[in-house]
Amino acid sequence: MPTYTEAELPTFEEYAAAAWPSLYRRAYLLCGNHADAEDLAQASLIKIHASWTKVSRAESPHAYVRRILTNTFLSTKRHKGRRLELLAGDHAPEPTSPPVEGPEDRMALWPHVRDLPKRQRAVIVLRYYEQLSEAEIADALDCSRGNVKSTAHRALQNLRTALDGRDE
Numbered sequence: 001m002p003t004y005t006e007a008e009l010p011t012f013e014e015y016a017a018a019a020w021p022s023l024y025r026r027a028y029l030l031c032g033n034h035a036d037a038e039d040l041a042q043a044s045l046i047k048i049h050a051s052w053t054k055v056s057r058a059e060s061p062h063a064y065v066r067r068i069l070t071n072t073f074l075s076t077k078r079h080k081g082r083r084l085e086l087l088a089g090d091h092a093p094e095p096t097s098p099p100v101e102g103p104e105d106r107m108a109l110w111p112h113v114r115d116l117p118k119r120q121r122a123v124i125v126l127r128y129y130e131q132l133s134e135a136e137i138a139d140a141l142d143c144s145r146g147n148v149k150s151t152a153h154r155a156l157q158n159l160r161t162a163l164d165g166r167d168e
C-alpha cells in the first residue's frame with residue numbers, strides 16, 4: 001500500500017484506488033477465493049471510509065488498514081452450510097503433485113493454508129506473506145505476543161500434519 005507524508009495526504013477516493021490491488025491480494029490470501037476476497041476488501045474499504053479521518057491521521061495508515069482488513073476477516077460469520085460449488089461444466093481442480101524444492105513449494109502449501117481456521121490463517125498470512133513481527137501481528141489482531149506464538153505453532157502443526165498426510 002502506498003505511504004504518504006502528512007503534506008500529501010490523499011482523499012479517500014485516491015487512497016482507495018491506489019490501495020485496492022494490495023488490499024485485494026491480502027484479502028485473497030485470507031479468504032482463499034476471489035468472490036470472498038472482493039467482499040472482504042470492499043467491506044474493509046467501507047470501514048476505512050467511515051474512519052477516514054482516523055486512518056489518514058494515524059501514525060501508520062498502512063498498519064491501521066491492515067488491522068481493519070484482518071479484523072473484518074476474523075469477524076465475518078459464515079453459515080456452516082455455505083460452500084463454494086462448482087457450476088455445471090466446471091471441473092474440480094486436479095490434486096497437486098508433491099512439491100519440488102523451490103517456489104512451487106508455496107503453491108502446494110496454499111490449499112492447506114486455506115483449510116486452516118480463520119485466526120490461524122490470519123497469523124500465517126501476516127507472518128509469512130506480510131513478514132510482520134510477532135509484536136506487529138499481536139497489534140493487528142489485538143492480542144498478546146504469546147497468543148500469536150501459540151496460534152502460529154498450532155497453524156504450523158496443522159500444516160505439517162496436512163502435508164504429511166497427503167498422497168505421495
